[in-house]
Amino acid sequence: MVKKDKKKKTETTKEPPESDIQDEVLVATTNLELEPEEVQFTDTSYTSASFESLPPIVEEPKAKKKKGKKTKETEALEVSKKASSEMFQWSEESLAEEQLKVEEEPVESPKKKGKGKKGKKDKEDIPAFEKPKNWKTMNKKEREAWMLQRIEEWRAEKEAEKQAILAGAKEKRIALAKERAELMAKDNAEQEIRRDILQKIVNLFHLFEKRKMDFENKKQLEAEWQQYLRCDGLPDPRVVTQMNTYLHVWKGNSACDDEELNRRCVEVLPMLEMLEEFVANSRQYTPLQAQSYNEVRLELREQLSSAIQYASYSLLRDLEKNLKFHSIKLATYEREFKGLRLNLWVAVRMPTRKPKPLEPDPEPVELSFPSMSVAVKLPKVIDGSCVCVRAARSLIDLLSESTRSYGLAAEMPNRYEDLFVFNVKEHVETYKLKKEQDDIRNKFYKEIQQKIREVENFLKANPYTKNEKEKEELDNLNMAEPPFLPDPRTFMAEQNDLAFKKYLKTCSVKTRSGEVNLRKYRICGGVLNLDLLTTPPQPKRMRDSVTLTTLQLPKTLQPMKYQIQYRAPSPPPAGVTRTPEEIEAEIKRVETEYEKLALVFIDLPQSVMWTEPPVVCQWQEARKLWTSNYINDYKFNEDKLTVQFRTGVLWPIGIAALRYSNLPYQGWDMRPDPESKGVLISVTGVSVTMTWLCLGNSVRLKWIANATTSALKEYFDKPFSVKRMVQIMREAACDFFPDFDAYNQVEGSCPKEWSAERHNYHAMAFLSRAYNFQWSRWNAAAGRRNIVMQIREAVDKKREAKFQLLLVTSQQASILQANELSQEFSCEPILGFQFYTDLFALNMSYGSVDARRGAFSVKYKLVETVFEMLQELKLSSFS
Numbered sequence: 001m002v003k004k005d006k007k008k009k010t011e012t013t014k015e016p017p018e019s020d021i022q023d024e025v026l027v028a029t030t031n032l033e034l035e036p037e038e039v040q041f042t043d044t045s046y047t048s049a050s051f052e053s054l055p056p057i058v059e060e061p062k063a064k065k066k067k068g069k070k071t072k073e074t075e076a077l078e079v080s081k082k083a084s085s086e087m088f089q090w091s092e093e094s095l096a097e098e099q100l101k102v103e104e105e106p107v108e109s110p111k112k113k114g115k116g117k118k119g120k121k122d123k124e125d126i127p128a129f130e131k132p133k134n135w136k137t138m139n140k141k142e143r144e145a146w147m148l149q150r151i152e153e154w155r156a157e158k159e160a161e162k163q164a165i166l167a168g169a170k171e172k173r174i175a176l177a178k179e180r181a182e183l184m185a186k187d188n189a190e191q192e193i194r195r196d197i198l199q200k201i202v203n204l205f206h207l208f209e210k211r212k213m214d215f216e217n218k219k220q221l222e223a224e225w226q227q228y229l230r231c232d233g234l235p236d237p238r239v240v241t242q243m244n245t246y247l248h249v250w251k252g253n254s255a256c257d258d259e260e261l262n263r264r265c266v267e268v269l270p271m272l273e274m275l276e277e278f279v280a281n282s283r284q285y286t287p288l289q290a291q292s293y294n295e296v297r298l299e300l301r302e303q304l305s306s307a308i309q310y311a312s313y314s315l316l317r318d319l320e321k322n323l324k325f326h327s328i329k330l331a332t333y334e335r336e337f338k339g340l341r342l343n344l345w346v347a348v349r350m351p352t353r354k355p356k357p358l359e360p361d362p363e364p365v366e367l368s369f370p371s372m373s374v375a376v377k378l379p380k381v382i383d384g385s386c387v388c389v390r391a392a393r394s395l396i397d398l399l400s401e402s403t404r405s406y407g408l409a410a411e412m413p414n415r416y417e418d419l420f421v422f423n424v425k426e427h428v429e430t431y432k433l434k435k436e437q438d439d440i441r442n443k444f445y446k447e448i449q450q451k452i453r454e455v456e457n458f459l460k461a462n463p464y465t466k467n468e469k470e471k472e473e474l475d476n477l478n479m480a481e482p483p484f485l486p487d488p489r490t491f492m493a494e495q496n497d498l499a500f501k502k503y504l505k506t507c508s509v510k511t512r513s514g515e516v517n518l519r520k521y522r523i524c525g526g527v528l529n530l531d532l533l534t535t536p537p538q539p540k541r542m543r544d545s546v547t548l549t550t551l552q553l554p555k556t557l558q559p560m561k562y563q564i565q566y567r568a569p570s571p572p573p574a575g576v577t578r579t580p581e582e583i584e585a586e587i588k589r590v591e592t593e594y595e596k597l598a599l600v601f602i603d604l605p606q607s608v609m610w611t612e613p614p615v616v617c618q619w620q621e622a623r624k625l626w627t628s629n630y631i632n633d634y635k636f637n638e639d640k641l642t643v644q645f646r647t648g649v650l651w652p653i654g655i656a657a658l659r660y661s662n663l664p665y666q667g668w669d670m671r672p673d674p675e676s677k678g679v680l681i682s683v684t685g686v687s688v689t690m691t692w693l694c695l696g697n698s699v700r701l702k703w704i705a706n707a708t709t710s711a712l713k714e715y716f717d718k719p720f721s722v723k724r725m726v727q728i729m730r731e732a733a734c735d736f737f738p739d740f741d742a743y744n745q746v747e748g749s750c751p752k753e754w755s756a757e758r759h760n761y762h763a764m765a766f767l768s769r770a771y772n773f774q775w776s777r778w779n780a781a782a783g784r785r786n787i788v789m790q791i792r793e794a795v796d797k798k799r800e801a802k803f804q805l806l807l808v809t810s811q812q813a814s815i816l817q818a819n820e821l822s823q824e825f826s827c828e829p830i831l832g833f834q835f836y837t838d839l840f841a842l843n844m845s846y847g848s849v850d851a852r853r854g855a856f857s858v859k860y861k862l863v864e865t866v867f868e869m870l871q872e873l874k875l876s877s878f879s
Contacts, residue, residue, distance in 0.1 A: 126151060162475060169479045184434060187489075190811065190835060191427050194420065198837040202420040205762045212864035213284050215697070234267055237274040240292040247299055258322070258335060258342075261311035265338040268304050272297060272396070280723040283416070298401065305398040308340065312390055313557050317536050317549070319346055329385075334371060339395040343369045346535060349386040367391075373603035376530060379596050382562060389650075390557075392529040399527060399652065402624050405509045405518045412740045412754065413503060419759035419838065423810065430488040437485045444482040452477050493785055500751065500784075507741035514629035516617045520745050521656035523626070524733040525605040527619070528653040534558040564648030566593050568632055594633060597646035604641040604655065608733045609711045611661050611687040613638070616645050619652040626654055641709070657733035662686045664748045664780075665879040670764065670866075671772040672794055679768040679866050683736055683873060690736060692725070694768075694869055697861040699725050722868040737872040750780045752787055752877050756810035760787055761870035763839035765863045770795050770847070770854035775879045776805060778818075778825045785809050786827070787876045790820060795850040806839070813842045 129150050132138075138146065220238060227236045235242035250264075275297040282290035315322045315333055323331035323346060333344035345367050365384035368375045372393045378384065400406050414422070455474045459467055486494075511517045536558070537550035552558075568590060572578060578586075604610055613636040617626040633646045643655070662685025669682045678695035680702070689705035698719035704712060711732045720728065726737045743749045764773055774790040782788045790803040805816040807827060813836050814829040836842040843851055 126154070129154070166475070166478050169481075173481075180434070183487075184431075187427070187430070190837075191423070193835065194423055194837050197841050198420050198423070201763075201838060201840050202418045202759075205418070205759075208860045208863050211860045215861070216281070216284055235271075237271045237278070237296075240289075240296055243271075243296045243300070247296070247303060250303055256307055256310040257314045258311050261307050261340075262337050264304060264307050265340055268300055269339050269396070272300055272304075275300070276727065277721065277723050280726070301398050301401070308342075308392060308394070309557060312342065312344070312392070313536070313555065315344060316346070316388065316533070316557070318539055319348065319535070320538070334369075336371065341372050341393045343371065343391040345369075345389045345391070347385055347387050349535070372528070373605075374528060374530070375601040377599040378532075379598055381596055382532070382560075386535070387560070388533040388535045390529065390531045390533055392531075393526055394529070395526040397523045397527055397654070399619050399654075400518055400523050400626070403518055403626065404624070405511065405515075408519075408739055408741060409507045409509065410503065413499075414755065417755050419755050419810065422755040426492055426810075430492055433488040433491060437488065440485065441482045448477055448480050496753065497784055504741065504744055508744050512625075514627045516615060516626040516628065516654075516656050518626070518656075519739075519741060520659060521615060522659045522730065522733065522735065523617075523654040524608045524614075524657045524731065525655050528602070528655075530600065530650050530653055531557070532560040532562055532650040534560050562648075562650065564596050565630055566597060566632060566648055594646055597632060597648050598650060599646050600644070600653070602643050602653075602655070604643065606641075606709045607711050608655075608657065608731075609688065609707060609709055610641055610657065610733065611708055612658055614643065615656040616643060617654050617656055618647065618649065619654065621651075626656065659730075659735050660738055660742055660746050662688055662734070662736060663738060663742065663746045663878050664750075665775070665875065668775045668873075668875050668879055669773070670768060670870075672769045674797065677769075677862070679862065681866075681869060681873070683875070685736060688734060690734070692869065694862060694865045695719075696859070697721075697865060699865060699869055701725070722865060722872060726872055738874055738878060743877075746878065748780070749878050750782070750876075751784060753785055753810050756785070756808065757787060757874075757876050758871060760808050760839055760876070762863075762867050763843075764870060765866035766840060766855050766858060767843055767851070768862070768866050769858050770843075770851040772803075774803065775875070776820060778805070778820075779876065779879060782807075782825070788825075789876070791815075793848060793851050795848065795854060808839055812836060813839045815842075815846070 129147075132146065135143070224236055224238050227238075235246040237243060253260075275293055278285070278293045279290065279297060282293075285293070319325075319331050323333045323344060325331045325348075329348050329350060331344075331346045331348060333342070335342050347365075362380050362384065364380050365378040365382065365387060366375070367378070367389055369391045372391055374391055374393075376389070376391075378387070378389075452474065455470055455477065459470055459474070507519075509517055509519055536552060539547045539549040541547055569586070604614070615628065616631050616634060617628045618630055619625075620627050630648045630651075631645050632648075633644075635644045637643075665683055665685060667684040669680075671680055672678075673680045673693060673695075676693070676695055678693050680691060680693055682689065682691045687706060687708075689703075690701070691703040693700045693702045699722055700717050700719055701712060701715050702717070712728070712734065715728055729736060738746065743751050764771075770793065772792050772794040776788045776790050779788040787808040789806050789808075791806040792801040792803045794800075803820065805818055805820065807814050807816050807829075814833055816826065817828050817830050818824070818826045834845065836845065840855070843855055847855075
C-alpha cells in the first residue's frame with residue numbers, strides 16, 4: 001500500500017497537460033468556492049492592477065492523512081492547488097519590483113493635531129559621505145555603525161559651523177560698532193584741532209579781507225573828495241542822489257541833437273564803467289547801496305539808448321541842414337562819437353513822373369559804410385528811390401541786459417561762508433545723524449532681543465518636541481542685521497552734492513527756438529543798428545523866413561515795413577536720390593527766395609578774439625531777446641574774419657561768441673615773479689594761453705599766446721583792478737572767468753566744494769611768494785570733495801625742488817605718496833604724515849623756515865589781489 005501511495009504521489013507531482021489542468025480547476029472551484037472573475041495575463045507585462053483583481057487566497061485546513069484511502073474529492077483539491085501554484089510561477093525580481101511600486105503609492109493618513117509643526121516634516125539632507133578604504137571588508141553591521149557615527153559627526157560639524165556663523169555675526173556687529181565709535185572719536189579729535197588751529201587761520205584770513213575793504217573804502221572817500229574839488233558840474237557816480245538828479249535833469253531836456261549826444265557820450269560812459277565796477281564789488285557795500293547802484297546804472301544805459309534814437313530822429317527832421325548831399329537825390333551823414341559810430345544814408349524822394357509803358361526792373365540798392373566795415377545789399381522789393389538807412393554801431397551793448405537769460409538766475413548759496421563754519425555745521429549735522437542711526441540700531445536690537453527671549457521661553461516650555469521651525473527662527477533672529485545705514489560723513493557729502501546739482505538746475509535757462517542763450521554766448525564787438533526807416537516830413541520854406549513842418553506823432557523814428565521770414569529747405573533724407581533737373585529746380589527756387597532777402601557783409605572787429613565761428617543774431621524788441629530765426633545763408637571766412645548772411649528783417653544785429661570756448665583749462669601755473677614782488681599766474685585754455693601779473697593792489701596782463709587777433713594788446717602792462725580786468729577780457733571774447741552756472745555749459749568741468757575751494761585759494765594767496773603751484777591730471781577725477789594739485793617750494797632760486805602731489809579736502813590737507821607720473825592715483829599720504837587742517841597749517845609745520853617766514857611777510861594787498869583773481873578763475877573746478 002505504501003508503494004502504491006508513493007507511486008500516486010509522484011504521478012501527481014508531474015506537470016499534467018494543459019487540458020487536464022483546466023478541467024481539474026473547474027471541478028475544484030465548483031464544489032468549494034464561488035467562481036472568480038476571469039483575469040487575462042500576458043507573458044510580457046504585469047501591472048499592480050492585475051494583482052489587485054486576484055481573489056485572496058483562502059487557506060484550507062489541513063486534512064488528516066488516512067492510510068490507504070483517498071476520496072476523489074481530496075485528490076481533485078490537491079491537484080487544483082498544485083496546478084495553481086505551478087501555473088503562476090513568478091520570478092523573485094518581478095515580484096520585488098511590483099511590491100516597490102505598490103509601496104510608492106501615496107497613502108493618505110490623517111493629520112495629527114497638536115501644538116507642534118503641522119504637515120510633513122522635511123527630511124534631513126544627508127550628503128553622500130566618502131567611504132573608507134576597508135568598506136568592502138566590512139559586514140553589514142559594521143557599515144551601519146560606521147554610517148551612524150559619520151552622520152553624528154556631520155551633524156556636529158554642521159552645528160559647530162552654525163555656531164561659528166552666529167559668533168562671526170556677533171563679532172562683526174561688535175567690530176562695526178567699534179569702528180563707528182573710533183571714527184567718531186577721531187572726528188571729534190580732529191574737530192578739536194580745527195577749533196584750535198583752523199579758527200585762528202580763518203580769523204587771519206578775515207583780518208586781511210577786512211583790511212582790504214577798509215583800504216578800498218578809504219580810496220573811494222579820497223576819490224569822492226577829488227571829484228568834489230574838481231567841480232566840473234558832473235555828478236559823482238558814488239553818490240546815488242547826485243546820479244538821480246542828473247538823470248532827472250536829462251529827462252527834462254527836450255533838445256537832443258548830435259552835439260548833445262556827443263556830450264552825453266563823453267559824460268556817461270565813464271560813469272557806466274564806474275557803476276559796473278561798483279556792482280561787481282557789491283560785497284563792500286550794503287545790499288541797499290548795491291541795489292541803488294544797479295538801478296542807477298540800468299537807468300543810465302536806457303537813457304543813453306534813448307538819446308541815440310532822439311539824435312537820429314532830429315538829424316532826419318532836417319536833411320538839408322544836417323546831412324551832406326552828394327547829389328540832388330542822395331544825402332549822407334557820418335560822425336564818430338565816443339563809443340559810437342553813426343551813419344545815415346537817405347534817398348531823397350523826388351516828384352513822381354508819368355510811368356513808362358514798360359518799366360525796367362528796379363536795381364537793388366547797395367550801400368557801404370566803411371567806418372563800420374559794413375555793407376548791405378537791399379532786395380528789389382524795397383523802393384530805392386525813397387529809402388532811408390541808418391547804421392549805428394555802439395561799442396557797448398545796451399540791449400542784452402533786458403533779456404531773461406543775461407544774469408545769473410540764482411546766487412550761490414553760502415558763497416562767502418568760511419571753512420571753519422562749514423566744518424562746524426557739517427560736524428553738528430553728522431553727529432545728529434549718527435545719533436539717529438544709533439537710535440534706529442538700538443531699537444532694532446531691542447526688538448530682536450525681545451523676540452529671542454520669547455522663542456527661547458517657548459523652547460524651554462516644550463523640551464520633548466523637536467521644534468525645528470522655532471530653532472530655525474531663533475538662528476535667524478541671532479543673525480538678523482539692522483537696515484543699511486550709510487556712513488554719516490558720506491551721507492552728508494552726498495546731500496551736499498544733491499543740493500549743488502539742484503542749484504545748477506535752478507540756474508539752467510530754457511530758451512525758445514532760435515533764441516540765443518546769453519549764459520552760453522556773449523554779444524561781442526558792440527551792437528550794429530542797421531535800420532530801414534521812413535524819412536520824416538521835411539521843413540518847407542515860406543515867404544518872410546517862415547518855415548512850415550508837418551509834425552507826426554509820436555516824434556520817433558518810424559521803421560519801414562519789411563519783414564520776410566524764410567527758411568531754407570532741409571537736405572533730402574539719406575538714401576533718396578534726385579535727378580539733376582530736380583536739383584537745378586530746387587536751386588533756382590532757393591535763389592528766387594534769397595533775392596527777396598537783404599544781403600549783409602560785416603568785417604569782424606579786431607578788438608575781439610574770434611577763436612570759433614560766431615553766431616549772428618538780431619534783436620527782437622517785442623520779445624526782448626536775441627534771435628537767429630531770420631538769418632539765412634550764413635558764411636564765415638576764418639582767414640579774413642568776415643561774415644556774410646541774408647536776412648528778412650533789418651533789426652539791430654549782434655555778433656555772439658561762445659563764452660567759455662577756452663574752458664576747461666588745459667593747465668595752469670602760479671609762481672613768484674623773479675623780477676618783482678608780484679605773483680605770475682599762467683592759464684592755458686583750449687585756444688589761448690594767458691599770463692597775468694598780480695602786483696600790489698592791481699593785476700596786469702603780461703602775455704598772450706596763440707592769439708587770433710590783436711585784441712587786448714593795448715592793455716598790456718597796464719594796472720587794473722581784478723573786476724575791471726574781468727570786464728575787459730569778457731568784452732574781448734576771451735572769458736577765463738566762469739560764473740557758478742558755467743558747469744552747465746562746460747563739458748569736462750569738475751566742480752569742487754566751494755567753501756573748501758575758496759579757503760584753499762586764500763591759503764595759496766598767502767603762500768604765493770614761497771611756493772610754486774601747478775595743475776594735476778588727477779584733479780578732474782578726484783571727486784567733488786578732493787582738490788589735487790602739484791606743489792613745491794620756490795624760496796631757493798638756485799636749487800629747485802621736485803613737485804609733490806597735494807591733496808586738499810574740506811577736512812584736511814596732505815602730501816601724497818603718489819606723484820604726477822604714477823600709474824594709479826592713491827590718497828595715501830606719505831609715511832609719518834601728521835594731520836593738518838588745511839594748506840596754511842601744513843606749511844606752518846611741514847614747510848621750511850623760509851617758506852613759513854614768507855607766509856607772514858607777504859602784504860595784504862597782494863594776498864587779496866591773488867585771492868580775488870583765483871576766485872574769478874576757479875582753477876580747481878575747471879582743470
